[in-house]
Amino acid sequence: MFKGSIVALITPMNEKGNICKKSLKNLITYHINNKTSAIVSVGTTGESSTLNQKEHIDLVMRVVDIAEKKIPIIAGTGSNATTESINLTQKFEDSGVAACLSVTPYYNRPNQEGLYRHFQSIAENTNLPQILYNVPMRTGCDLLPETIAKLSQHPNIIGIKEATGDLSRVNKIKSLVKKYFLLISGDDATALDFIKLGGHGVISVTANIAAKKMSQMCSLALKNDFNNAESINQLLMPFHKHLFIDSNPIPVKWVAKKLGLILNATLRLPMTSLSQTNKKILMKITNEFLKNTK
Template sequence: MTVSREQLGGSMVALVTPMHADGSVDWQSLERLVNWHVEQGTHGIVAVGTTGESATLGFREHDEVIERTVEIVDRRVPVIAGTGGNATDEAIRLTRHAQRVGADASLLVCPYYNKPSQEGLYRHFHAIAMAVDIPQILYNVPSRTGVDMLPETVARLAEIDNIVALKEAKGSIERIHDLIEHVGDGMDIYSGDDGTAMESMLVGGKGNISVVANVVPNLMSRMCDAAVRGERETAERLDAEMHGLHSALFLEANPIPVKWALQEMGWIEPGIRLPLTPLADHFHSHVREALQGCGLFDNDAR
């Protein structure tokens, strides 16, 4: 394994893939964003997760974003490569490439649209783990995939050595409790839902793979540190500062609002790929107010 479980966790940003207005990848902005996150204390970078528009990047682009992110990070923090897919062979191919170019771990979303059974989910992730020995983080997000990987299935997968964690985005603290009870020390549980991330960590979760961290990396990092340590008062104070972002950045499908926010902050150009479209005009004031509530606007976050 490239990294241990202990080296993963905390605030892991689900990084957007910056694009020019014509939709092509903006490599210069990618470098600036990655360096900013490392400087601001982000504990790990997720490259080409679903927030990074993995569904609309071609294989070559997908591979290159991961490779360049690894190069820019230069071992300063772990790089977690988004390598999931709804075809098992495709996910294996992406995961092999990520390992080859030096990613520290992979993030594998549950297969979407085809709605596999619990046995199908188990066999899918088992096949990837057997094919590629990189540390693997599974990702359950029923609202986007149409399938919910149940704690019993997760517990079976926790017995596989290189499956080290689960990103759980159901948004339920009860589910987090249930998962921790089922997996014991077999794997770590991360939140994939910013609105419930603090409570998830206070009850035993080990980190947050975050959309909100894209715009407030230092604040999210400090909140995660406090929550993982069980420091409720500090975690609640820091989380309250991000309260507006937890809702505003999900007014439309992720990553539409967060890319608009980063554009407003001066970090990226207004590039996003169809079928996603730019943030609707009537949401602009809501997102802007949430940014202002965190003391962020234009270039102030730099």
């Protein structure tokens, strides 16, 4: 269920900054039609940090309703307060959500014991499968392989999104966890190599605007057809790199609008619009991609 190309879905907004229902439906249909494996709703790329809890819950539930069980939905439920993460996770029990993605607590920088107890507490207070999310660049703390191994013993903790970009982590984690523990990349640029080393897929930003090619690339890689997967990955590499030319999701929302996937590229403060210089760079990359995928 959670292998291959999983999209870290952007949250489309209208000009007033409210959820654009029409664009949201269009995005979900786009991912179903292009064989995306699953959708992460309201993760980092979905601007979870600028949505209040009611909006967060309502948005996830709207995604579940639109998807109509045609694609699994993973709810972002991370927080830097353990009680808040538990509360948010419990809101999605018996909702149709397939699993939750929970980021390491940000800003307060807990040590490994704090991280272990945080995730263990969440898992003990829900029946929903939990996917850990490690992204030290954003959170200021690093969930180490040894701590992941301890957490993997809990039956509700089924995998990790590893977004360090450090490929040496794959074998290290694999050697410590149970056989069926999911290893999912959180870094598009190294995702193919991550799968080559035994990973199961990627939670992708690029998939927002190149869903079909990301799905094909991951599917080929999981079948060990690395030559053909590499050809597609090279086509996608400019997006892998330049969708982070500014803070995520500023660039990807702009490209999604240019491709007609959403009606507006609206963001909430403190996120701001893409600069003219970066628009030119992304427009050139987008045009080249379209030219090469006709």
